[in-house]
Amino acid sequence: MNVIRIGIFVLHWFVGIGAVAGGLAGVSDPTGAAVGITVDALERGPFRDYFVPGLFLMVVLGFGNLVAGFVFRKRPGRAASLISLALFMVLALWILVQVYVMGVANAVWLHWLYLALGIAGAAGVTVWVCGTVPADEFEPPRVDVGPSYLFTGQIPHLLLLAVMVPGVLMLADGGLRGGYWLGIEDRYWLYFSLAVVVAHQVIVAAIFRLQLVYQVLTHLFGRWDLVAWGAMFVPLLVLRLITLAGLGLSSAGTVDAPAVVTVLVAVLLFAPAAYTLWSVARWFGLRRALGGDHFRRRYREMPLVTEGAFRYSSNAMYSYAFLLLWAIAILTRSQAAIATALFQHAYIWVHWYCTEEPDMRLLYGETPARREPRSTVG
Numbered sequence: 001m002n003v004i005r006i007g008i009f010v011l012h013w014f015v016g017i018g019a020v021a022g023g024l025a026g027v028s029d030p031t032g033a034a035v036g037i038t039v040d041a042l043e044r045g046p047f048r049d050y051f052v053p054g055l056f057l058m059v060v061l062g063f064g065n066l067v068a069g070f071v072f073r074k075r076p077g078r079a080a081s082l083i084s085l086a087l088f089m090v091l092a093l094w095i096l097v098q099v100y101v102m103g104v105a106n107a108v109w110l111h112w113l114y115l116a117l118g119i120a121g122a123a124g125v126t127v128w129v130c131g132t133v134p135a136d137e138f139e140p141p142r143v144d145v146g147p148s149y150l151f152t153g154q155i156p157h158l159l160l161l162a163v164m165v166p167g168v169l170m171l172a173d174g175g176l177r178g179g180y181w182l183g184i185e186d187r188y189w190l191y192f193s194l195a196v197v198v199a200h201q202v203i204v205a206a207i208f209r210l211q212l213v214y215q216v217l218t219h220l221f222g223r224w225d226l227v228a229w230g231a232m233f234v235p236l237l238v239l240r241l242i243t244l245a246g247l248g249l250s251s252a253g254t255v256d257a258p259a260v261v262t263v264l265v266a267v268l269l270f271a272p273a274a275y276t277l278w279s280v281a282r283w284f285g286l287r288r289a290l291g292g293d294h295f296r297r298r299y300r301e302m303p304l305v306t307e308g309a310f311r312y313s314s315n316a317m318y319s320y321a322f323l324l325l326w327a328i329a330i331l332t333r334s335q336a337a338i339a340t341a342l343f344q345h346a347y348i349w350v351h352w353y354c355t356e357e358p359d360m361r362l363l364y365g366e367t368p369a370r371r372e373p374r375s376t377v378g
């Protein structure tokens with residue numbers, strides 16, 4: 001572990017010194033002429049010169065990494081680890097934004113080097129935390145599995161996803177007519193919506209497995225692990241609804257149906273979805289719905305919920321709550337939105353059978369159909 005600790009320190013200082021030098025160049029000469037670049041590379045970005053990017057590079061990624069490296073070397077606890085993890089993730093994101101603004105064709109080897117350093121640093125901090133910061137005090141569920149369990153069910157998951165994505169693109173294509181909402185074309189709303197859905201469910205699968213095998217979030221955030229998970233989960237959940245609505249509004253009216261009929265159908269679909277969400281809030285609880293049994297043993301010991309929508313289905317969230325997506329899509333009379341709602345509803349069952357069902361068997365040792373799925377969406 002001491003090798004990892006020294007490696008993280010070295011990474012911080014290597015990145016920090018380079019960022020201070022690069023940032024000073026941008027601040028002292030915002031035109032970029034001093035380092036042989038021009039402002040033409042910023043055409044796709046929000047800035048007209050290199051002063052603000054240079055200032056960010058110097059202060060956040062420069063001095064920030066130098067200070068974080070020193071702190072991590074002296075007192076490598078949970079707080080220092082979180083700061084280091086955040087800086088390495090910011091570095092990776094910074095490089096990805098640069099490559100987007102400049103164009104992939106204009107990226108040089110240094111971009112890919114620093115992207116790799118950001119990813120390596122984040123991975124190193126995570127390994128360090130899991131090996132040195134205790135998690136047992138917060139009663140994470142202990143299961144007797146090895147690293148291979150991370151991949152259980154994920155090959156069928158990826159194969160089904162590889163079939164479903166082309167399928168939804170084919171179904172949606174006939175309903176894309178170049179419409180716009182909020183200045184964004186319907187085709188890009190479709191891509192954004194699908195990307196959010198796939199990213200959401202892949203992240204959920206990864207976090208659930210990493211939490212069961214290594215208790216990663218508990219090591220990183222301690223008693224705030226479920227709060228941190230909620231901060232990742234909920235924005236993506238909201239984005240699923242927003243992007244579907246954006247797709248529906250940008251391609252509205254591509255399904256020839258009377259407005260009164262679509263409104264009536266949407267209301268009929270919305271009612272059980274709303275009742276299910278109310279049942280979750282009333283009897284299930286948000287922490288348990290987020291997948292609390294992957295984080296705390298006490299959630300596994302709670303009795304089954306049989307009130308509200310759960311009396312009609314042991315999988316009420318996946319059976320009924322997803323009808324809200326259908327209601328949004330049908331209300332807009334959008335072929336592309338309806339196809340995407342179908343994709344979302346089908347994909348959540350892929351998640352259940354490939355990720356949550358094996359997890360339930362592991363956690364409860366019984367037929368998963370008897371247990372309510374632990375997460376709301378994802």
